[in-house]
Amino acid sequence: MLCLLLATAPLSAQDLDPRAYARVPVDATFLVAGFAVSHGGVVSDPTLPITDIDATVETPSIGVGRSFSLFGKTAQVFGALPYSWAQVSGNVFGEATDITRAGLSDMRLRLSVLVRGAPAASVAEFAKAPRRTILGTSLTVATPTGQYFSDRLVNLGGNRWAFKPEFAVSHPMGQKWLLDTYAALWLFTPNDSFYPGTVRRTQAPMGAFQAHISYNVTRVPWAAFDATYYVGGRATTDGVERGDRQSNSREGATLNLPVGRRHAVKLAVSRGAIIRHGPDFSTFSIGWQTAWVPRPKPAR
Numbered sequence: 001m002l003c004l005l006l007a008t009a010p011l012s013a014q015d016l017d018p019r020a021y022a023r024v025p026v027d028a029t030f031l032v033a034g035f036a037v038s039h040g041g042v043v044s045d046p047t048l049p050i051t052d053i054d055a056t057v058e059t060p061s062i063g064v065g066r067s068f069s070l071f072g073k074t075a076q077v078f079g080a081l082p083y084s085w086a087q088v089s090g091n092v093f094g095e096a097t098d099i100t101r102a103g104l105s106d107m108r109l110r111l112s113v114l115v116r117g118a119p120a121a122s123v124a125e126f127a128k129a130p131r132r133t134i135l136g137t138s139l140t141v142a143t144p145t146g147q148y149f150s151d152r153l154v155n156l157g158g159n160r161w162a163f164k165p166e167f168a169v170s171h172p173m174g175q176k177w178l179l180d181t182y183a184a185l186w187l188f189t190p191n192d193s194f195y196p197g198t199v200r201r202t203q204a205p206m207g208a209f210q211a212h213i214s215y216n217v218t219r220v221p222w223a224a225f226d227a228t229y230y231v232g233g234r235a236t237t238d239g240v241e242r243g244d245r246q247s248n249s250r251e252g253a254t255l256n257l258p259v260g261r262r263h264a265v266k267l268a269v270s271r272g273a274i275i276r277h278g279p280d281f282s283t284f285s286i287g288w289q290t291a292w293v294p295r296p297k298p299a300r
Contacts, residue, residue, distance in 0.1 A: 016252045016270050018180055018212035018224040021136035021168045023074060023118040025126040028293045030065040032080070040272075040281030055088040055281070059105065069120035075113045081145075082107075084156045103147030105156050112138035117170075123293055131172040140164040150197035161189040164208070178222075180212040186233070199238050206233035206246070214254075226252040226270065248272065252283075264289045 038057045063080030082105040089098035117134040141164075146157020166184035173179060186206040194201035207230065214224035227249065234245040252270025259265055266289065271282040 015208070016210065016212075016226040016228055016250065016254070016268065018214050018226055018254050019170075019178070019222075019256075020138075020182070021112065021114060021134055021170045021180065023114060023121075023126070023129070023134060024067045024076070025123045025293055026067050026069045026074060026120045027122075028067045028291055030063075030067075030078070030292075031290045032063040032065070032287055033061070034063070034285060034287035035060045036283055036285035038281050038283040053088070053090040055086060057084055057086045059084045063108075070113055072120055073113050073115055074118045074120050075111070078108075078110045078112075080108045084146075086154075086156065088154060099154050101147065101154055101156055103156050104145055106146040106158055106162075107143045108140060109143065110138055110140045112136060123295065131175070133172070134168075134170040136168040136170065138164075138166045138168070140166070148193075150193035151195065153195045158188075158191065159193055160191045163187045176216050178212075178214045178216075180210070180214070182208075182210040184208045184210075194237060202236045204232055204234045204236075204245075207231050212254075220258045222256050224254040224256075226254055226268075248280075262291050262293075264291075 036059045038055075038059070040055065041053045059082045061080050061082035063078060065076055065078035067074065067076045069075065084101070084103065084105045086101045087098070088100070089096070091097070114134050114136045117132040118129075118136075121129060142158070142162040144157060144159050144161060146155070146159075148155045148157040148159040150159070164184050164186050166182055168180065168182045171179045184207070186208060188203040188205070191201045193199075208228065209230070210226070210228045212224050212226050214222050216222045228251075229249045231247045232245060235242045250270050250272055252268060254266065254268045256264055256266045266285075266287040268285045268287075269283070272280040
């Protein structure tokens with residue numbers, strides 16, 4: 001058996017998501033389909049006796065979101081369900097081994113609220129609104145819906161809940177530039193069925209910080225440079241602390257292109273910048289978004 005603990009791609013603490021707190025009109029519905037490919041050391045337990053890790057994880061996903069008014073503030077709820085194919089190879093005690101997996105990954109749910117600078121607005125009000133600094137907050141929940149075998153170490157799901165409260169500032173700089181900064185903390189529940197099925201694995205909280213600077217090429221298309229730093233997350237198995245505290249960073253770029261009036265294509269690429277301990281991999285993703293926005297009522 002190849003003793004690898006495969007993490008869901010993209011890995012939770014390493015998200016790069018520019019303009020996640022952009023203002024939108026209320027009562028809009030969004031449908032997102034995406035496909036991501038991650039390649040490299042896509043593992044989350046570096047204390048295992050493995051060398052020359054090489055993994056490729058292909059993940060299509062489908063998501064749906066809805067904007068609404070929450071106490072006069074712009075709010076959004078979003079859910080995404082990924083499915084992953086993974087091919088993993090490596091040397092275990094000097095012996096070359098490989099394995100494959102296919103199945104559901106952990107579903108994500110997210111509730112965000114723009115608490116300042118973006119009151120709930122109709123389509124007509126949204127079109128006339130000036131660009132302002134926005135303060136936002138969100139809660140992301142990763143659910144244990146992914147494929148998991150307690151007697152194996154190669155898994156697509158984490159067999160635990162994870163919660164990420166986050167605070168964000170989105171600051172426009174003139175008419176073309178936008179600076180986004182996020183600060184979050186991932187909190188994990190225990191996995192009481194870690195390999196070989198009787199081990200209790202816990203993980204300390206992990207801080208995650210993002211910064212994005214984006215540029216409006218014209219009125220709608222935009223491009224962004226992305227960076228993230230994550231720290232913490234040391235694991236403990238049956239009370240024994242592992243030496244796997246992370247302190248790493250990633251960098252990437254994003255391009256968003258409109259297709260007609262209701263559709264958009266998003267291209268993104270990222271890679272590890274400074275990896276001191278933990279996963280080191282590159283990711284390319286493409287997404288298609290369709291939006292249904294209520295039409296303004298005609299004037300009487």
